[in-house]
Every structure is written in structure tokens, then in C-alpha cells.
Amino acid sequence: MGTPITQPKLLLVEGKDEVKLFEKLISDLGLVDIEIRSVLGKTKFRDNIATLPRLSGFGQVVSLGMVRDADKDPSGAFSSLRDALEAAGLPRPTKPLQSAGDTPKVTVMILPDRERQGMLEDICLDSVREDPAMLCVDQYFQCLSEQIKDLPHNLAKARVRAFLASMEWLEETHFEYFQQYLTECPAEPSRIPSVAKAHVFLASRYKPDLDLGIAAKAGYWRLDNPAFEQVRQFLKTL
Amino acid sequence: MYTSFSLRNYRCFTDMTIAPLARINLIAGKNNMGKTALLEALWLHHGYYNPTLGPTVNAFRGITHFKRTEFLWDLFSGFDPESTIELSSRDLENRPRSLRITVQEHPTSHVSLRNGKWERGNGNKLSVTEMVSQETTEPIESEVRFDYVGPSGKSLQAHAFVESDNIRFERPRSVKEPTGIFLATRRRDDPEILAERFGNLAVAKEEDKIIRILQIIEPRLKSLTIQHRGGVPILHGEIGMRRLMPLSLMGDGVGRLLGIALAIPEAQDGILLVDEIENGMHYTVLNDVWKVLAGLAREYAVQLFATTHSEECIRAAHRAFSAGEQYDFALHRLERVDDTIRAITFDQRSLEAAIEMDAEVR
Numbered sequence: 072m073g074t075p076i077t078q079p080k081l082l083l084v085e086g087k088d089e090v091k092l093f094e095k096l097i098s099d100l101g102l103v104d105i106e107i108r109s110v111l112g113k114t115k116f117r118d119n120i121a122t123l124p125r126l127s128g129f130g131q132v133v134s135l136g137m138v139r140d141a142d143k144d145p146s147g148a149f150s151s152l153r154d155a156l157e158a159a160g161l162p163r164p165t166k167p168l169q170s171a172g173d174t175p176k177v178t179v180m181i182l183p184d185r186e187r188q189g190m191l192e193d194i195c196l197d198s199v200r201e202d203p204a205m206l207c208v209d210q211y212f213q214c215l216s217e218q219i220k221d222l223p224h225n226l227a228k229a230r231v232r233a234f235l236a237s238m239e240w241l242e243e244t245h246f247e248y249f250q251q252y253l254t255e256c257p258a259e260p261s262r263i264p265s266v267a268k269a270h271v272f273l274a275s276r277y278k279p280d281l282d283l284g285i286a287a288k289a290g291y292w293r294l295d296n297p298a299f300e301q302v303r304q305f306l307k308t309l
Numbered sequence: 310m311y312t313s314f315s316l317r318n319y320r321c322f323t324d325m326t327i328a329p330l331a332r333i334n335l336i337a338g339k340n341n342m343g344k345t346a347l348l349e350a351l352w353l354h355h356g357y358y359n360p361t362l363g364p365t366v367n368a369f370r371g372i373t374h375f376k377r378t379e380f381l382w383d384l385f386s387g388f389d390p391e392s393t394i395e396l397s398s399r400d401l402e403n404r405p406r407s408l409r410i411t412v413q414e415h416p417t418s419h420v421s422l423r424n425g426k427w428e429r430g431n432g433n434k435l436s437v438t439e440m441v442s443q444e445t446t447e448p449i450e451s452e453v454r455f456d457y458v459g460p461s462g463k464s465l466q467a468h469a470f471v472e473s474d475n476i477r478f479e480r481p482r483s484v485k486e487p488t489g490i491f492l493a494t495r496r497r498d499d500p501e502i503l504a505e506r507f508g509n510l511a512v513a514k515e516e517d518k519i520i521r522i523l524q525i526i527e528p529r530l531k532s533l534t535i536q537h538r539g540g541v542p543i544l545h546g547e548i549g550m551r552r553l554m555p556l557s558l559m560g561d562g563v564g565r566l567l568g569i570a571l572a573i574p575e576a577q578d579g580i581l582l583v584d585e586i587e588n589g590m591h592y593t594v595l596n597d598v599w600k601v602l603a604g605l606a607r608e609y610a611v612q613l614f615a616t617t618h619s620e621e622c623i624r625a626a627h628r629a630f631s632a633g634e635q636y637d638f639a640l641h642r643l644e645r646v647d648d649t650i651r652a653i654t655f656d657q658r659s660l661e662a663a664i665e666m667d668a669e670v671r
Contacts, residue, residue: 073663119665122659125670127668
């Protein structure tokens with residue numbers, strides 16, 4: 072069910088992944104008065120911004136921030152947000168990271184930055200550039216480009232997926248984090264190669280960021296393969 | 310059909326406009342934001358020729374007693390009888406209609422009949438509106454006047470006079486306007502009225518549409534008939550039991566939906582006002598309920614205004630209209646800003662966006 076805006080600072084991001092990441096960042100910074108909302112996709116930004124002034128609690132917002140991926144056109148991404156702000160009657164910054172207006176003050180951030188093409192995933196990958204797993208990720212995609220024709224349409228997302236798959240081999244520091252934040256966590260770290268490999272495989276697909284189940288619906292898993300025969304028989308006997 | 314409605318000095322409203330209005334309008338907001346008062350104002354405006362609506366909206370709230378010298382003062386903002394209640398609207402052709410309600414500073418001290426015209430007791434002649442009665446020389450203790458100006462500029466007046474032991478209502482004759490019906494939350498629908506409305510549909514051989522609507526909540530219902538109990542006609546339903554079941558025993562949801570479904574044909578070309586529309590209805594039926602009410606409202610050209618506290622009701626309405634042939638629905642949230650109530654209107658896109666953002670819209 073819907074919740075009113077209760078904090079004086081509101082951050083709009085593209086999707087649920089961004090919500091989780093920014094929650095962590097905000098918590099690490101010790102900031103307590105920022106509320107994050109997702110627009111569920113960059114195409115929804117305009118409608119969602121237009122709706123903001125109607126929402127319960129928006130009248131108390133003193134600072135509004137927005138984060139959007141640059142994708143292939145960082146200045147186009149910024150302009151589209153400016154247009155949406157104008158249509159909503161809200162202050163429009165002239166540049167990314169420069170605030171405009173008050174009550175609310177509005178600030179826009181384009182990722183990875185105002186000049187480069189890319190997205191949040193690129194900043195994530197930059198942050199682990201020195202991780203040994205990234206060497207394997209690079210080699211994996213080099214191998215993929217030699218072996219298959221249709222590479223993932225979004226290489227940054229694919230590389231993130233492959234890197235995260237390496238995290239399935241849980242290091243101790245990461246395990247402590249999982250204990251804190253995950254509702255289901257094993258009692259001790261364990262290596263789960265099947266899960267890691269499944270994620271790495273999915274990272275090679277055209278849409279590399281699909282959940283395991285949705286990947287099945289997309290046809291990425293061969294459900295008619297003999298590997299699934301017992302499961303098919305089980306369902307038929309129900 | 311109303312496209313906008315403005316209120317000044319009515320109950321909790323100092324100055325508010327609600328627009329754009331759709332065929333189906335849901336009014337939401339926290340407690341004491343004026344949701345019911347807004348319905349009352351629409352009803353008063355629509356029934357401008359009928360001064361009995363003034364005390365009736367009070368009766369809906371359980372207020373049936375008053376001081377004679379303060380009759381209907383509680384309709385005025387701040388109970389200030391010196392202010393003027395202004396209710397105005399625009400329709401699809403952008404034509405204005407306005408109703409002003411005032412307490413007369415110098416109520417007629419007495420009236421007497423002379424030569425077929427009403428005269429003030431002090432000798433000043435009133436311009437004659439309509440002469441509706443040739444009786445009474447009772448002293449008038451207070452007077453509330455309803456001044457209406459229609460789209461063509463034509464004006465009409467109605468009056469409510471408080472006399473020593475009587476309230477006398479004076480209304481213009483020969484006014485032909487579509488019906489406005491108010492379904493208050495506190496009152497159960499009068500069984501005789503329900504029976505009559507159902508009977509009207511049965512005479513037109515249209516009773517099946519009511520049965521199909523009620524089957525949303527009570528799938529066992531096969532037919533409806535009117536049976537008399539102690540001389541009073543009561544609607545009964547056949548649901549496969551040993552005997553027919555009075556509809557009032559079938560639960561609040563059936564009663565609520567029946568009241569609304571029977572009111573719509575009665576209010577053809579007019580308005581229907583429903584307070585707390587979702588009362589008694591399980592959330593799982595709301596989607597289908599909205600679909601049928603929308604269809605019925607369009608068929609009979611009725612404009613519906615309803616209040617709700619329920620987010621499920623709002624979301625169900627949005628889903629039903631989004632999936633339908635036409636999105637003629639709007640949500641209006643009333644909220645207080647700097648001591649003034651204002652209306653915030655959501656259309657399809659903004660309501661969709663609000664729901665996607667998991668935002669509170671009530």
C-alpha cells in the first residue's frame with residue numbers, strides 16, 4: 072500500500088536496484104532525513120515528476136534529488152529531466168550537480184557523470200577495478216566474444232552480473248554483511264558453485280540481468296532438455 | 310455534467326475549486342478535510358430550487374434540532390451568518406451556474422396577503438417571484454435565502470422561513486431539473502424507496518441488470534421480488550434457501566451496492582452522491598463493482614461523486630477504468646494547506662505514476 076512522503080529530502084532513482092544501493096550509501100554517510108523513491112524505469116521519469124506535487128507530504132520536501140543513467144546521451148538525459156521539471160512547475164537546474172530553487176531545492180545527477188556515456192553499473196565496476204575477480208570477468212567476456220555471436224546488449228550489466236557471481240564464493244567480510252541484511256542466510260560461509268555458474272551463464276545472454284525464473288520464461292534455460300525430465304514427470308503426476 | 314465546482318464559505322471551505330471533474334469522481338482525504346461537506350455542497354447546488362435540502366444535509370449528520378434564530382447558521386463558514394455561501398459550477402459547454410445562500414439581515418417581520426402579492430409588513434413591496442401559498446400571517450423569526458443564477462442568466466429564488474412553530478419553505482414552481490440523489494453513510498436506504506426504484510426498473514423489464522450487479526457480491530442470487538411485510542414493500546432475493554431472503558439480511562455490501570445501483574437510473578442525467586462508497590464491500594469485488602457502476606453511470610448519463618477512505622477502492626477504480634473502454638474517472642484528494650482546504654486532482658497518468666512510486670494518494 073502507498074506511503075506518504077515523510078522526510079524533508081526526497082531522492083528519485085530509476086529502479087529498485089538503485090533504491091538498495093542508495094539506501095546503503097545514505098546509511099554509510101549517516102544521513103537520516105532522505106527518502107528514496109523509484110520511478111520504475113527511466114521512461115517513467117516524466118510522469119512521475121509531474122505527479123510529485125500531488126503526493127501527500129510533498130509540500131514539506133525542502134530538497135529534491137534525481138539520479139538518472141546517461142546511457143548513450145548524457146546531455147540528452149539531463150535535458151529530459153529539465154523538461155519534466157518544467158512541466159511539473161518545479162525549479163530547473165542549469166547543470167547536473169548544480170541546485171536550483173528552494174522549497175524544494177532541486178539537484179540532478181547523471182551517471183556515471185555529465186560527460187560520459189554509461190550507467191550506475193559502470194561506477195560499480197570502476198569501484199572494483201582492482202578486485203582479482205575482475206581479471207576473470209574480463210577474460211570471460213573476451214572468451215564469449217570469440218565463442219558466441221550475440222553478445223549481451225548491455226555489457227556493463229553483464230559484467231556486473233558476472234562479477235557478482237564471483238561473490239557467491241563468500242568472503243568473510245561479505246558474509247558478515249549478508250548476515251546483517253539478508254533475511255535468509257546460511258549459518259556459515261559456503262561455496263555454492265552452481266549458483267555462481269548459473270549467474271555467470273546468464274551474464275552471457277542478450278538480456279544479462281534477468282532473474283533465474285524470468286530467464287526461464289525468456290527461454291534462456293532449455294526446459295525441454297533431458298536435465299528437466301524428472302521435474303516434468305513430477306508435474307505430470309500431480 | 311459538471312466540469313468544475315467552486316465553494317466559498319460553506320462549512321469548512323473558505324475558498325476552493327475542484328477541477329477538472331470526470332463522470333466518476335472519488336474524493337479522498339484525511340478525517341475532517343470536508344469530504345462529506347463537499348458532497349453536501351454539490352447536492353445543494355444541484356437542487357438549488359429546493360430549500361429543504363439545507364436542513365436535510367444537517368439531518369444526515371444527526372442534527373435535527375436548532376435554535377430558531379440560528380437556523381442553518383452551521384452551513385456557513387465559522388457559523389458566520391453575515392457571510393455568503395457561494396457555490397458555482399461550469400458544465401461541458403463552460404456555462405456558469407451559481408447558488409448564493411444568505412441569512413437575511415432583516416427577515417420579513419410578517420407577511421400578509423393583499424391582492425395576490427406578498428408584501429413586507431413595513432409596507433415595502435417585494436418583487437414577486439412565485440406565490441406558492443395564500444396562507445399565514447405568522448411572524449417570521451429568521452429567513453435563509455437561496456439565490457440561483459442559471460446558464461442563461463435567469464435567476465430564481467427559494468426561501469426557508471422560520472416561524473414561531475413552523476419552518477416554511479418557499480420554492481419556485483415549474484422547475485424541471487434532473488434528479489440529484491445523496492446516499493449518506495449513516496442512513497440505511499428506506500426499504501420502500503428501494504422497492505419503488507426496483508419496481509420502476511421491473512416495469513421497464515430491466516430488473517435483470519440489477520440482479521447481475523448484485524451477483525458480483527452474492528453469486529447465489531437468482532432473482533429479486535417485492536414482498537409485503539406489515540404492509541411495507543420489501544425486496545427479497547432468491548438465493549436457493551428454504552425461503553426468500555430479505556435483502557437487508559444479506560449483508561451491508563449487498564445493501565450498499567443495491568442502493569447505488571437503483572439510484573443511478575433514478576438520477577438519470579443528474580448526479581449521485583455517495584458517502585464512503587466502499588462500505589461493506591470486500592476488496593476482491595471492488596474491481597468488478599467499479600466496472601458495472603461505470604457502465605451504469607454512462608448508460609444513464611449520471612455523474613457520480615463518492616468519498617472513500619480506502620486505498621484498495623482507489624486502486625480498484627484505477628485498474629477498472631484503465632482496463633475499460635474509457636477512463637472517465639478522477640481522484641481528488643482534499644488536504645489542508647495553511648489553514649485552507651484545497652483539492653488535488655489525479656488523472657490517469659498521475660494516478661498511475663503515484664501508484665508506481667508507492668505513494669500515498671488518500
